[in-house]
Amino acid sequence: MIEGLNRPFSVVVAVAAGILWTGAAGAQTAPDELDYSEYAIEASLTGEDGAVASGREIFADRSRGNCVACHVNSEMPEADFQGNVGPSIDGVGDRWQPEQLRAIVSDAKKIFGDQTIMPAFYSLDVGINVREDLKGKTILTAQEVEDVVAYLSTLKEEQ
Amino acid sequence: MRTPGILAAAALALAMGATSLVFAEPADEELVIDGEIEMQTRVEAAEDHPFDEVISGWHYRTEETRALEADSFANPGMLYVEEGEEIWNTVEGSQGKSCASCHDDAAESMAGVGASYPKWNEEAGKPFNIELQINACREQNMGAEPYKFDAPQQKALTTFIKHQSLGEPVDIDLEAGEMQSWWDRGEDLYYTRTGQLDLACATCHEGYNGQYIRADHLSQGNANGFPTYRLKQANMVSLHNRFRGCIRDTRAEFPDAFSDELMALEVYVTWRGEGLSVETPAVRQ
Numbered sequence: 001m002i003e004g005l006n007r008p009f010s011v012v013v014a015v016a017a018g019i020l021w022t023g024a025a026g027a028q029t030a031p032d033e034l035d036y037s038e039y040a041i042e043a044s045l046t047g048e049d050g051a052v053a054s055g056r057e058i059f060a061d062r063s064r065g066n067c068v069a070c071h072v073n074s075e076m077p078e079a080d081f082q083g084n085v086g087p088s089i090d091g092v093g094d095r096w097q098p099e100q101l102r103a104i105v106s107d108a109k110k111i112f113g114d115q116t117i118m119p120a121f122y123s124l125d126v127g128i129n130v131r132e133d134l135k136g137k138t139i140l141t142a143q144e145v146e147d148v149v150a151y152l153s154t155l156k157e158e159q
Numbered sequence: 160m161r162t163p164g165i166l167a168a169a170a171l172a173l174a175m176g177a178t179s180l181v182f183a184e185p186a187d188e189e190l191v192i193d194g195e196i197e198m199q200t201r202v203e204a205a206e207d208h209p210f211d212e213v214i215s216g217w218h219y220r221t222e223e224t225r226a227l228e229a230d231s232f233a234n235p236g237m238l239y240v241e242e243g244e245e246i247w248n249t250v251e252g253s254q255g256k257s258c259a260s261c262h263d264d265a266a267e268s269m270a271g272v273g274a275s276y277p278k279w280n281e282e283a284g285k286p287f288n289i290e291l292q293i294n295a296c297r298e299q300n301m302g303a304e305p306y307k308f309d310a311p312q313q314k315a316l317t318t319f320i321k322h323q324s325l326g327e328p329v330d331i332d333l334e335a336g337e338m339q340s341w342w343d344r345g346e347d348l349y350y351t352r353t354g355q356l357d358l359a360c361a362t363c364h365e366g367y368n369g370q371y372i373r374a375d376h377l378s379q380g381n382a383n384g385f386p387t388y389r390l391k392q393a394n395m396v397s398l399h400n401r402f403r404g405c406i407r408d409t410r411a412e413f414p415d416a417f418s419d420e421l422m423a424l425e426v427y428v429t430w431r432g433e434g435l436s437v438e439t440p441a442v443r444q
Contacts, residue, residue: 081371085367120357126352127352127356127409134355139356
């Protein structure tokens, strides 16, 4: 059967792709290789640390994270029109470990359930009819996810 | 699904504590146009409806925007109603006819018509909205070219015709022809997530109406005010333009205006707003 022939082949391809999913930034873990079974992703998606300042920019940037569209963030009073579709992001670094934040940002559906409105920022399992030029692309790159996670981890109520 | 009741109110109260947003909405107010026409902007939903209460987008707008709609002298959309009236009376095409040649006074012939659209068109074998009906009359009855999507005349004439139903409750006939199967398809589309952001109409308008997404106060996404005057664009916006904008915002390719997909969506979305008064031209942000 075609099924039987296909399966081992596609597994091999997937694994190979997972080890070396090379984007512009070099070696990184592919979106479909992430293991959400513990509701946390242990290792950096790029093997590198995230940059806090860059993460802060991405949080506000409409064309990238646009997180303020849905989250109030009082650490960022200069960003106007902070939305309240999601909970306030204040103190999120107290509530979640970096490994959990990495999972939330990469694919919130794996944490909050399929119905969540929060987009999956590092997943290719998205909606139908994706805009032509965005096909096969994640919203954020692996390094951008790391940067956002690094920034979120600094948001603690008690400092 | 969540209704904008106690839950949303509690969420709002929480959010308000944490931010500087100033609002208390959906506004608890009544829309009376020119102190005369009492509009139905909050109505009890039918039993099979996802909401308990159907709420017009008017309630979700700012005080200033709401005031503009309540006063037809201040409502910038009324200019387009006047423009539409002129077109109604203008002879065009090879037959030497205007709309008025056959339909006379729109205040009579078109009263209530807009509230019953989209409507099954037997000859075309699909639902027609006002725009498609205008084009059919232009082609078949006037010997004139159909309007291109969103041509200024199309928007003005549609606004004029819909305005003849101001205050009438939206009520479409799903028993006619194959309307029900178009409704079914529209419902499917309404709950289908699109684009890189992976959002369905329902994700925003059903799950989170009452909340702010950026500067936008999310409404139930009803169609009863279309074409609407949008302050942001300083222009009339057609329903299919709005649909396409909402789909585009999910970072998806969007269907053509008047395509089967968007006609199905129009049937379904209009049904969701049944009972609300036609507000054309509504004013939105």
